[in-house]
Each structure stands twice: as C-alpha cells, then as structure tokens.
Amino acid sequence: xxxxxxxxxxxxxxxxxxxxxxxxxRHHRDHDFGETVEKLARIQALELFGVxxxxxxxxxxxxxxxxxxxxxxALLTVAPGLRVKVVSAAANLAPNIDQMALWPDALHPTHIxxxxxxxxxxxxxxxxxxETGKAENIISSGLTSCDPTRVTPWGTIVVGEENGVNxxxxxxxxxxxxxxxxxxxxxxxxxxxxxxxxxxxxxxQFSFEGVGILPNGVVYLTDENRPGTGGLGNPGGALVKFxxxxxxxxxxxxxxxxxxxxxxxxxxxxxxxNSGNTDVGQGNQVGRGVWVEITGAAPINLRAAASASKLxxxxxxxxxSVDREALADGxxxxxxxxxxxxxxxxxxxxxxxxxxxxxxxxxTAGQASAISVTNGINTxxxxxYHPLALGNPDxxxxxxxxxxxxxxxxxxxxxxxxxxxxxxxxxxxxxxxxDGDDTDTLSDACIKVMTLNDLTAESTGGLFDAxxxxxxxxxxxxxxxxxxxxxxxxxx
Amino acid sequence: xxxxxxxxxxxxxxxxxxxxxxxxxxxxxxxxxxRTGAVPGAIVDSQxxxxxxxxxxxxxxxxxxxxxxxxxxxxxxxxxxxxxxxxSNPLETQAPPTAVEAYEQxxxxxxxGDADVRAAAIRQLDFGAPESFMILEQVVRGDAVARNRLLxxxxxxxxxxxxxxxxxxxxxxxxxxxDSDSNVAASARDAYEEIAQ
Numbered sequence: 135x136x137x138x139x140x141x142x143x144x145x146x147x148x149x150x151x152x153x154x155x156x157x158x159x160r161h162h163r164d165h166d167f168g169e170t171v172e173k174l175a176r177i178q179a180l181e182l183f184g185v186x187x188x189x190x191x192x193x194x195x196x197x198x199x200x201x202x203x204x205x206x207x208a209l210l211t212v213a214p215g216l217r218v219k220v221v222s223a224a225a226n227l228a229p230n231i232d233q234m235a236l237w238p239d240a241l242h243p244t245h246i247x248x249x250x251x252x253x254x255x256x257x258x259x260x261x262x263x264x265e266t267g268k269a270e271n272i273i274s275s276g277l278t279s280c281d282p283t284r285v286t287p288w289g290t291i292v293v294g295e296e297n298g299v300n301x302x303x304x305x306x307x308x309x310x311x312x313x314x315x316x317x318x319x320x321x322x323x324x325x326x327x328x329x330x331x332x333x334x335x336x337x338x339q340f341s342f343e344g345v346g347i348l349p350n351g352v353v354y355l356t357d358e359n360r361p362g363t364g365g366l367g368n369p370g371g372a373l374v375k376f377x378x379x380x381x382x383x384x385x386x387x388x389x390x391x392x393x394x395x396x397x398x399x400x401x402x403x404x405x406x407x408n409s410g411n412t413d414v415g416q417g418n419q420v421g422r423g424v425w426v427e428i429t430g431a432a433p434i435n436l437r438a439a440a441s442a443s444k445l446x447x448x449x450x451x452x453x454x455s456v457d458r459e460a461l462a463d464g465x466x467x468x469x470x471x472x473x474x475x476x477x478x479x480x481x482x483x484x485x486x487x488x489x490x491x492x493x494x495x496x497x498t499a500g501q502a503s504a505i506s507v508t509n510g511i512n513t514x515x516x517x518x519y520h521p522l523a524l525g526n527p528d529x530x531x532x533x534x535x536x537x538x539x540x541x542x543x544x545x546x547x548x549x550x551x552x553x554x555x556x557x558x559x560x561x562x563x564x565x566x567x568x569d570g571d572d573t574d575t576l577s578d579a580c581i582k583v584m585t586l587n588d589l590t591a592e593s594t595g596g597l598f599d600a601x602x603x604x605x606x607x608x609x610x611x612x613x614x615x616x617x618x619x620x621x622x623x624x625x626x
Numbered sequence: 627x628x629x630x631x632x633x634x635x636x637x638x639x640x641x642x643x644x645x646x647x648x649x650x651x652x653x654x655x656x657x658x659x660x661r662t663g664a665v666p667g668a669i670v671d672s673q674x675x676x677x678x679x680x681x682x683x684x685x686x687x688x689x690x691x692x693x694x695x696x697x698x699x700x701x702x703x704x705x706x707x708x709x710x711x712x713x714s715n716p717l718e719t720q721a722p723p724t725a726v727e728a729y730e731q732x733x734x735x736x737x738x739g740d741a742d743v744r745a746a747a748i749r750q751l752d753f754g755a756p757e758s759f760m761i762l763e764q765v766v767r768g769d770a771v772a773r774n775r776l777l778x779x780x781x782x783x784x785x786x787x788x789x790x791x792x793x794x795x796x797x798x799x800x801x802x803x804x805d806s807d808s809n810v811a812a813s814a815r816d817a818y819e820e821i822a823q
Contacts, residue, residue, distance in 0.1 A: 194809075195809065196772075196773075196776055196809035196813070198780075198812055198813040198815075198816035198817065199780050199783060199813070199816070199817070200816045200817070200820050201816060477739040477741075477742075484739075551739065551741075551742075553773040554739070554742070554771045554773050554774075558772050558773060558807075558809075589772065589773045589776055589809060590745075590773055590776055590777050611749065613776070613780055613813075615780075615784065
C-alpha cells in the first residue's frame with residue numbers, strides 16, 4: 135500500500151512538474167518579449183518618434199492614375215499627427231525623381247535639386263521651386279540612371295550615375311542659373327556648358343548611390359552592386375573614401391576649377407584586422423577594418439579595384455547619411471543601407487534577404503581625412519562597420535535614408551517587393567531609433583510612419599530640412615507618369 | 627500508547643497526507659496537461675499558429691511552377707507568369723519571341739526578379755510599336771502579379787488617350803473591370819470611364 139501511494143505521488147508530482155515546466159516555456163513563446171518592446175514603441179511613439187502613433191499596416195490600396203492626378207497627396211498615407219502637402223506634381227516633373235538636395239541649404243531652402251533615374255535620352259537633373267512647384271531642367275540629357283544628389287560644402291551640386299562601371303560623378307555650379315545642359319552619354323568629355331557642369335574622374339567609376347560628404351571635402355561612396363554580378367561568386371558593392379589633395383577649408387567656389395574634387399586619392403574599406411589584416415573575405419563583413427589604397431590613373435574602375443583589393447562587399451549598398459551630431463562632436467559616423475533581395479520565396483530567385491541599415495565610424499574627422507600609407511594601407515583611421523537595423527518581411531529592402539535633425543532618428547525608404555507578393559502591400563517609410571546607451575549596437579525600435587497608396591511606385595530621396603520638421607519625399611515611377619514630390623510635416 | 631500504536635497512527639497520517647498530495651498533484655497535473663495543450667500535439671498546433679501569422683507571402687505552387695526561371699547572372703525575357711484568364715478571349719495569344727526579346731534588360735537595374743523585369747519592360751514599351759497593344763493585353767489578362775496588371779492597364783489607358791487602339795483598349799479595360807484584384811478592377815473602371823468621356 136505504501137509503495138503504491140509513493141509511486142502514485144511520484145507520478146503525480148512528475149506529471150505536475152513537467153506540465154508546469156512545459157507551460158512555463160509556452161508562456162515565453164506566447165508572450166514574446168520583442169512584442170512587448172514593439173508595444174512600448176507604439177505607446178511612446180510621440181516621445182520617441184514625434185508622431186501620435188505608428189501605422190498599423192502597409193496600405194494595399196493602389197490609386198488609379200486619374201485619382202492620383204486629382205489628389206497627388208493621396209499617394210501617401212502618414213501616421214497620425216503628420217500632414218502631407220504637394221510640393222510639385224508638375225506635368226514636366228521627371229517621373230523617376232530619386233535622391234534630392236535642398237538648395238541653397240537645408241536651413242533656408244528655396245529649391246530642390248533632384249536626380250531623375252532614367253536613361254541618357256531623358257532629363258537627368260531638375261530644379262524644383264519649393265514655393266511654386268515649378269520644375270526646370272538643369273541637365274537635360276546624357277546621364278544614365280542619375281541617382282545620388284548632394285549639396286557640397288563649397289556651394290555646388292554633385293550628382294552621380296548608378297550605372298555599373300560606367301557610372302560617373304558630375305559637379306554643377308550655380309544650379310539655379312544652369313539650364314538644359316547636355317553631357318556625353320559616356321566618358322568624361324566636356325558638357326555643353328563646361329563652366330557649369332563637369333565630370334569628376336578623380337572620384338572613379340562604379341554604380342554611385344551613397345554619398346556622405348564631410349565639411350572638408352572627404353567623401354564616402356558606395357557601389358550599388360549585387361553579389362554575383364558578372365560571374366558566380368563575384369563580390370557585391372564596396373564602400374570607398376575619397377580624400378581631396380587639398381582639403382576644403384570653407385567658403386564657396388566661383389569656378390569649378392576650385393573644387394577640391396578635381397584631384398585626390400581613393401581608399402576602399404576592407405573589414406578584418408586580425409593576423410596582420412589578413413582575416414578578410416567571406417564571413418567577415420562586420421567590425422573593424424582598414425582602408426586599402428586604390429591606385430591608378432583616373433578614372434579608376436572602382437568595381438575592379440574592389441575585387442582586386444579584396445574590399446568588403448555588401449548586398450547592393452544604397453543611400454547613406456552623415457551623422458551630423460557625431461560630426462558636431464568631431465567624430466565621423468555615416469549610416470547607410472544595404473538593400474538585399476526580398477523577392478518572395480515562392481519565386482525561383484527569391485532570397486528572403488531583407489537588407490539592413492548599418493553605420494560606419496571612422497575615427498575623428500581629422501583622422502578620417504588624413505593620409506598615412508604603409509604597405510598599401512592608410513592607417514590614419516580605422517573604419518568600423520556594424521548593422522543598426524535588420525530587415526524583416528515587413529521592413530524589406532531599405533533604400534534611401536536620412537537622419538532627422540533634432541531626434542537623430544533614421545527615416546528609411548523601403549524599396550521592397552511587397553507590391554508583388556500574392557497579397558500585395560505598398561512600400562513604406564520607416565522611422566528607426568538610433569542606438570542608445572544600452573549594451574548592444576542596434577536600433578531599439580523601428581515603426582512604420584508612412585505608406586504609399588500606389589503599388590507601382592516606391593518612395594525615394596526622403597530628406598529633412600535643417601529643422602527636422604519638413605520631410606521631402608519623391609513618389610518615384612508612380613502611376614501618374616510624372617513626378618510627385620511631397621512635404622510631410624507635423625513632426626512633434 | 628505503545629510504539630506500535632504510535633507508528634501505526636503516524637503511518638496512517640503519512641499515508642493520508644501522501645494520498646492527498648497525490649490527488650492534488652494529479653488534479654493540477656491534469657489541469658496543466660490539458661489547459662495549455664502542453665503536449666507534443668499542441669506544440670505542433672502552436673507552430674502552426676505561428677505559421678498563420680503574417681509571413682512573407684508565398685505564392686501557390688502553381689505559380690511557382692509557372693514562373694519563369696533564370697540562371698544567376700543571366701538576362702531574362704519578358705515572359706508573363708501564368709494566371710487564370712479573365713475569359714476565353716481569342717485575342718489572348720503569346721507575343722512573338724522577337725517582340726519580347728526586345729525588352730531584355732539587366733537584372734541589376736531591375737532588381738533581378740522576373741516580375742520586376744516584366745514591370746520594367748511594360749514601363750519601357752513604345753506605344754508606337756505594333757506589338758505593344760498585344761503585349762499589354764496579354765499582361766492584363768494573364769500576368770499573375772497585380773502590380774504588373776496595374777501598369778498594363780495604365781499603359782493601355784495612355785495608349786487610348788493618345789488615340790491608339792481605342793476600341794480594342796476599351797474592350798480589354800471592360801473585361802479588366804472584373805479582375806479579381808480590387809485595385810486592378812478600380813483602375814480599369816476609372817480608365818474605361820476616362821476614355822469613354
């Protein structure tokens with residue numbers, strides 16, 4: 135009898151204990167702590183992101199052309215608290231407006247200078263008057279897939295081509311009074327107005343996308359290249375740095391001959407410092423690295439140089455933004471995106487690589503701009519690469535990026551494949567917190583703050599003015615057939 | 627009370643306590659066992675529930691099989707992923723190979739997906755080319771990707787507004803109003819009404 139009772143007790147306690155243990159584990163799965171963090175981000179959206187609440191989901195609506203033409207602002211749904219105003223939906227506004235720059239500066243802008251990402255037969259660069267929305271051509275033809283656009287510290291505009299090893303950078307002087315210039319469809323021959331538009335062979339050639347300019351003219355550049363281009367196992371896109379022969383010390387130029395980008399030297403980022411900087415290659419894309427000197431006669435084929443120098447590559451590096459707060463502290467930090475490949479896994483070539491947002495530090499501004507080459511390595515600064523936010527099925531293929539003045543948050547334009555999912559969804563614009571004082575190096579939360587209402591479009595070129603209260607964004611290749619640029623305000 | 631009596635009463639009390647513990651333990655064990663489904667079968671259920679959450683969309687197997695495949699690094703033609711036709715319109719024919727080959731483009735600029743290649747080709751169609759209408763009609767009636775059908779509907783709209791193939795476009799748009807995708811249907815309806823005006 136005693137033995138039976140003891141066995142019964144043991145069995146009952148064993149069942150109870152194992153059931154409770156299993157149940158404990160289930161509670162962990164049912165109540166994902168990450169979901170709690172996401173809820174906290176929602177609750178604190180006003181404090182953290184300046185909006186009353188994030189958007190719950192991506193829009194699945196796709197306006198017809200006539201509906202979008204009747205109200206271009208309806209192409210974008212924004213988070214509660216934000217407002218949308220149409221900057222321009224002019225019939226002659228180029229349809230594929232990509233990156234944009236505020237002119238003459240982000241503090242008191244009067245115009246947007248924008249690249250149009252089409253063929254060499256179409257308009258390449260336009261200026262758009264903020265007050266009227268009037269669009270005019272600056273470079274009317276010759277550029278292929280014009281994409282990056284920036285204002286330089288010396289008062290010019292720089293634009294680049296996302297065009298493989300044929301990609302070029304051009305500099306424009308006096309963009310408000312430079313009209314209908316043509317440039318050669320390839321090479322660095324003279325433009326139709328060489329006093330106002332010149333090519334910059336010193337910056338090399340690849341698919342220009344990310345451009346991060348320091349006040350002294352040092353510039354970081356990325357190559358939007360996918361792995362495997364040109365052959366199985368070929369590297370993706372690299373990050374290079376150009377250091378002018380003469381660093382810019384301030385002021386504006388009156389002639390393009392005075393630009394610091396007339397000459398300089400190039401260095402490529404190669405992650406891996408262990409064992410005499412030799413632990414490089416596949417498997418080492420994160421952490422600290424070196425700047426490898428890239429030599430040759432201008433214009434250097436940077437994609438070939440990247441392969442030869444074993445530069446670290448990423449999956450289609452896109453836009454980048456200089457961290458102004460870090461720069462104000464004397465440090466260099468640039469944040470960019472690698473867009474990845476999120477084609478649905480139901481298709482034969484789907485990768486489910488949703489991309490990432492990353493940041494690279496490069497020491498102080500002085501270190502980042504110095505040259506001290508030993509054995510082909512510029513040892514003056516140490517680049518350090520870390521992911522900041524990883525993509526996911528709802529946040530795929532990050533493309534354009536800008537850091538919001540005041541908050542330091544990162545606004546990211548999604549260029550994902552949601553529109554071709556069997557249950558289509560629109561591309562969104564995400565708002566990510568920067569990394570804080572916690573232990574990790576990752577963003578603590580990202581929320582969806584805008585979503586398109588056009589499954590044929592993507593949002594591009596999003597950028598803030600200096601106040602951080604106006605966010606300008608293009609609705610590229612939208613259903614209307616012409617460009618649409620919107621101003622999103624209402625940020626608290 | 628001798629030792630035997632004491633041991634006997636202690637033993638009975640111990641047995642009673644043990645019995646109660648067994649009952650209580652069994653009771654809670656059974657409760658936990660069934661309440662949360664903490665059994666292998668329930669764990670499977672839990673995984674199935676997780677799979678039912680929003681996931682990257684997966685096309686039906688038929689689409690997988692019908693989607694064109696491209697080798698890494700190779701260019702891709704403008705094929706149309708199979709989709710159930712809106713009706714059995716005799717105009718639904720395959721575009722001649724020479725017509726589609728003209729719209730090849732690099733995978734890099736398109737994003738590499740077959741659907742994106744087709745979208746880029748639709749955007750770049752020359753409305754003046756004689757095969758353009760047929761290609762667009764084929765996309766509207768047969769492309770599995772709603773985004774591509776939207777593009778084709780809009781291209782047909784523009785074609786008709788330019789005075790080209792007006793009657794044939796109107797017929798295609800009228801059929802597309804019944805598209806299973808609400809966005810395509812709405813765009814087709816708007817375009818149809820716009821052209822009718």
